[in-house]
Amino acid sequence: MAVFNLNINGTKQQVDVDPKTPVLWVLREHLNLTGTKYGCGVAACGACTIHLDGTAVRSCQLPVVAIGSKAVTTIEGLSENGDHRLQKAWLEHDVPQCGYCQGGQVMSAAALLKSKPSPTDEDIDAAMSGNICRCGTYVRIKAAIKTAAKL
Amino acid sequence: MKQAKSTTSRRSFLKVSALASGGIMLSFNFWAEAKPLPGKQLTDSKDWVELNGYIKITPDNVIKILNPNPEFGQNVMTTLPMIVAEELDADWQKVVVEMGPHDNVKLGPQFTGGSNSTRMYWKPLRDAGAAVRQMLMQAAAQTWSVPAEEVTTKAGMLYHEKSGKSGTYGDFASKASVIPVPKGVKLKDPKDFKIVRNSKKNVEGLKIVTGKPLFGLDYTQEGMLIAMIEHPPAFGMKLKSFDASETLKMPGIKDVFGQKLYEDGYEQAGFDTRTFNDLLVVVGKTTWEVMNARKKLKVTWEPISESKETIAGFRGKREVIVPAGLESTSTQLAKMVEYSKMPAEQLRKDGDPETAFKNAAQIIERTYTAPFLAHNCMEPMNFFAHVTDDSALLIGPHQAPGWIEPTLSKILNLPVDKIEIRMARMGGGFGLRAYGHYVTEAALISKKIKAPVKLVYSREDDMTYGIYRPMYTATYRAALDANKNLIAFHLKGGGIPEHAVHANRFPAGAIDNYLAEGWAIPSNITIGAFRAPGSNFNGATEQAFLDELAEAMGKDPIDFRLELLKRAKENPVGKNNEYDVDRYAGVLNLIKEKSGWNNPENKKYSRGVAAYFCHNSYAAHVIDMLKKDGKPYVERVFSTIDCGIVVNPDAATNMVQGAVVDGIGNALYGELTHKDGVPEQNNFNRYRMIRMREAPKSIEVHFVENNIDPTGLGEPPFPPVFAAVANALYKSMGKRFYSQPFSKEIGGA
Numbered sequence: 001m002a003v004f005n006l007n008i009n010g011t012k013q014q015v016d017v018d019p020k021t022p023v024l025w026v027l028r029e030h031l032n033l034t035g036t037k038y039g040c041g042v043a044a045c046g047a048c049t050i051h052l053d054g055t056a057v058r059s060c061q062l063p064v065v066a067i068g069s070k071a072v073t074t075i076e077g078l079s080e081n082g083d084h085r086l087q088k089a090w091l092e093h094d095v096p097q098c099g100y101c102q103g104g105q106v107m108s109a110a111a112l113l114k115s116k117p118s119p120t121d122e123d124i125d126a127a128m129s130g131n132i133c134r135c136g137t138y139v140r141i142k143a144a145i146k147t148a149a150k151l
Numbered sequence: 152m153k154q155a156k157s158t159t160s161r162r163s164f165l166k167v168s169a170l171a172s173g174g175i176m177l178s179f180n181f182w183a184e185a186k187p188l189p190g191k192q193l194t195d196s197k198d199w200v201e202l203n204g205y206i207k208i209t210p211d212n213v214i215k216i217l218n219p220n221p222e223f224g225q226n227v228m229t230t231l232p233m234i235v236a237e238e239l240d241a242d243w244q245k246v247v248v249e250m251g252p253h254d255n256v257k258l259g260p261q262f263t264g265g266s267n268s269t270r271m272y273w274k275p276l277r278d279a280g281a282a283v284r285q286m287l288m289q290a291a292a293q294t295w296s297v298p299a300e301e302v303t304t305k306a307g308m309l310y311h312e313k314s315g316k317s318g319t320y321g322d323f324a325s326k327a328s329v330i331p332v333p334k335g336v337k338l339k340d341p342k343d344f345k346i347v348r349n350s351k352k353n354v355e356g357l358k359i360v361t362g363k364p365l366f367g368l369d370y371t372q373e374g375m376l377i378a379m380i381e382h383p384p385a386f387g388m389k390l391k392s393f394d395a396s397e398t399l400k401m402p403g404i405k406d407v408f409g410q411k412l413y414e415d416g417y418e419q420a421g422f423d424t425r426t427f428n429d430l431l432v433v434v435g436k437t438t439w440e441v442m443n444a445r446k447k448l449k450v451t452w453e454p455i456s457e458s459k460e461t462i463a464g465f466r467g468k469r470e471v472i473v474p475a476g477l478e479s480t481s482t483q484l485a486k487m488v489e490y491s492k493m494p495a496e497q498l499r500k501d502g503d504p505e506t507a508f509k510n511a512a513q514i515i516e517r518t519y520t521a522p523f524l525a526h527n528c529m530e531p532m533n534f535f536a537h538v539t540d541d542s543a544l545l546i547g548p549h550q551a552p553g554w555i556e557p558t559l560s561k562i563l564n565l566p567v568d569k570i571e572i573r574m575a576r577m578g579g580g581f582g583l584r585a586y587g588h589y590v591t592e593a594a595l596i597s598k599k600i601k602a603p604v605k606l607v608y609s610r611e612d613d614m615t616y617g618i619y620r621p622m623y624t625a626t627y628r629a630a631l632d633a634n635k636n637l638i639a640f641h642l643k644g645g646g647i648p649e650h651a652v653h654a655n656r657f658p659a660g661a662i663d664n665y666l667a668e669g670w671a672i673p674s675n676i677t678i679g680a681f682r683a684p685g686s687n688f689n690g691a692t693e694q695a696f697l698d699e700l701a702e703a704m705g706k707d708p709i710d711f712r713l714e715l716l717k718r719a720k721e722n723p724v725g726k727n728n729e730y731d732v733d734r735y736a737g738v739l740n741l742i743k744e745k746s747g748w749n750n751p752e753n754k755k756y757s758r759g760v761a762a763y764f765c766h767n768s769y770a771a772h773v774i775d776m777l778k779k780d781g782k783p784y785v786e787r788v789f790s791t792i793d794c795g796i797v798v799n800p801d802a803a804t805n806m807v808q809g810a811v812v813d814g815i816g817n818a819l820y821g822e823l824t825h826k827d828g829v830p831e832q833n834n835f836n837r838y839r840m841i842r843m844r845e846a847p848k849s850i851e852v853h854f855v856e857n858n859i860d861p862t863g864l865g866e867p868p869f870p871p872v873f874a875a876v877a878n879a880l881y882k883s884m885g886k887r888f889y890s891q892p893f894s895k896e897i898g899g900a
């Protein structure tokens with residue numbers, strides 16, 4: 001066990017955990033931030049996507065010891081009132097079905113828009129194909145990203 | 152289930168309502184009200200007046216509608232309350248929605264399955280809304296001393312035109328709540344619908360996109376422990392012994408123990424699944440610690456011997472043989488070939504198919520196969536349980552808690568009214584979450600450790616547990632006479648451990664000589680309902696075969712189906728034809744129009760069409776493929792659906808789009824194979840799921856407009872997708888595809 005001082009959604013947080021603990025589980029079970037989902041644990045589904053200094057990463061494969069002072073943003077911290085342009089676009093297109101994958105989808109999309117403000121279909125395919133949606137909402141996800149890009 | 156409340160008189164209920172609803176609110180704040188109103192902060196009001204099981208209203212006119220049914224993405228949280236709100240004549244803007252308690256007495260059957268949610272709740276929810284509206288009108292009439300017939304309503308308001316009096320529903324809620332609930336209140340004419348048929352946004356949308364804790368796996372409470380189960384690495388194995396000494400030394404670990412799921416001789420109910428009955432349980436403080444500690448277990452597994460299970464399902468008791476042995480996909484495939492040559496059970500016979508085949512000028516015979524499929528709900532199985540000596544609280548994702556409750560009562564030795572189940576939003580279900588193993592496991596673990604516990608399946612646990620879509624095969628034969636008329640049709644289907652034949656579906660009823668047969672091979676690999684059970688293979692193959700048949704007969708595939716339907720309408724063959732000819736033809740005619748089937752501009756696409764009837768509704772698709780780097784991909788899809796009245800059109804469209812993507816994904820990639828009993832795919836790095844880059848660019852959905860009561864939507868669009876994919880692939884590649892998943896034969900990535 002070791003103490004880590006983390007910067008999560010702009011707030012300092014302290015946890016005392018095994019250094020190898022994935023950030024996913026630190027968020028979910030030590031900090032009660034359950035918006036970051038467990039889907040596979042092997043970086044193959046994207047449900048656990050967070051931002052590390054603005055870059056999308058799979059938190060299930062990221063040991064807490066590896067993040068140092070980098071800023072972590074989770075879906076809970078993406079915007080103050082759920083009014084990030086992607087969140088707005090997601091609601092406009094009524095994207096979710098079961099909803100389980102959607103936090104991870106939005107986080108992947110947010111990182112994409114940061115690096116590519118007007119993504120093409122191919123950009124979206126490349127950035128979003130690491131995120132599985134078992135309910136099959138891909139058409140709407142793509143439409144929502146395009147809408148958000150214009151907001 | 153709480154059963155006592157329905158016996159409380161309305162008046163006394165009102166008196167205790169502050170307490171009762173306060174209590175309910177408290178216990179439900181994990182999934183508290185959905186659909187926050189713009190600019191309006193909803194505080195938990197102790198002034199809720201309950202008007203019936205579904206409706207509560209505050210004096211300041213906030214209307215709360217309880218969704219009775221488990222939500223797994225079919226959007227019942229929004230759609231079902233819309234039905235209540237419609238007949239109540241409520242202002243949707245002022246409606247908040249809450250997940251109802253599990254209470255089959257007050258809130259009906261409460262199960263999500265068989266595409267039944269909207270279908271089974273349509274009438275009861277309309278009645279509930281209409282009755283409360285009537286009670287409010289009477290309350291207003293009494294107060295205003297005017298005849299009740301002269302009171303009108305509009306968007307949550309009551310009016311008496313002559314006197315100019317008006318008031319909100321909230322003003323009269325209290326008074327209305329003591330009026331006896333009227334029966335048989337006249338319902339709206341569908342032409343007057345204002346909420347139903349008008350798309351409403353998902354009431355939980357904001358919570359979903361802001362990551363609020365909605366799902367079972369998100370649930371936590373003070374002192375809660377985490378449990379995981381180490382199950383055998385292979386079907387056909389069971390626990391022999393274990394050494395947990397190293398595991399127990401790991402940080403956070405509380406306990407490791409063996410636990411029987413069902414005692415010997417236990418008679419299973421229909422949804423009491425038990426792939427593995429001897430559980431090896433690891434309990435600890437956090438999921439990560441338990442996952443880690445499991446790696447230190449030293450376990451000896453041993454082969455099972457053949458056993459017999461008695462299962463008391465919906466259709467009575469049946470004995471199931473669970474054979475011993477470690478099965479492999481290659482040997483299973485060989486076995487299916489062997490069995491398909493043996494005599495099978497006759498399921499339907501019309502005319503004299505034997506003679507017709509003997510006299511045929513041409514016989515077309517094709518055999519199709521499909522593998523086991525894992526459900527792969529994005530949220531792995533999990534359940535919270537807190538069992539004490541005299542009560543049990545269970546919280547989590549389940550499609551039909553009422554089917555598991557009697558089992559819990561039996562194994563926990565507690566009366567049903569001491570068991571409370573709360574329904575979390577499910578991260579997918581697809582049929583798997585209708586089964587009870589993970590719920591009963593959680594309950595037994597909590598009972599044993601005497602603590603609140605959440606049972607968590609890792610993705611690997613989830614994918615390798617079984618309850619798969621069965622492995623299927625089917626051989627279709629068609630007899631043509633010298634003039635290329637279809638004179639006989641033969642379907643012989645088999646599977647491990649059950650077949651997919653729906654003998655009374657189209658084209659039964661349209662062909663003079665018809666034979667359907669089925670057979671099955673027992674297996675120790677467990678299976679369960681998977682989106683449109685049976686239909687998802689029956690429809691996939693029948694509709695691919697018809698495509699090939701149409702071609703052999705020199706006919707357009709849509710016109711060929713319409714001709715058969717015409718025959719079934721004018722002069723139906725046999726009895727028990729399940730489908731409605733006009734509705735079936737309706738979706739075909741509509742797909743022809745909407746897809747521009749005969750439009751020469753669409754010649755650039757490789758187009759595949761298919762249609763199907765199941766779960767009371769009708770669906771047709773046209774899939775348009777193009778090629779990239781020489782390889783076919785789905786560019787766009789057209790879908791037409793007849794599911795009766797569409798309550799929430801945009802949400803319904805979303806569900807159809809999802810079914811299309813699901814169908815394309817499973818047709819091309821879905822596969823769970825075994826080697827010596829071991830599932831060869833245990834996570835998403837090995838089990839290929841459809842992803843964004845493989846999804847169509849557009850899926851255009853059209854609904855047949857009619858005033859038929861809703862007939863179901865989650866499953867019907869799914870089966871024909873497989874066939875539309877196969878038929879489009881044929882157009883693109885010039886060869887037919889008979890074995891799912893098709894991507895293997897397309898080659899490359």
Ligand code: FES
Pocket residue numbers: 037038039040041042043044045046047048049058059060061
């Ligand atoms: S849980 Fe991290 S990618 Fe699946």
Ligand code: FES
Pocket residue numbers: 096097098099100101102132133134135136137224529578579
């Ligand atoms: S909405 Fe269910 S997995 Fe994406």
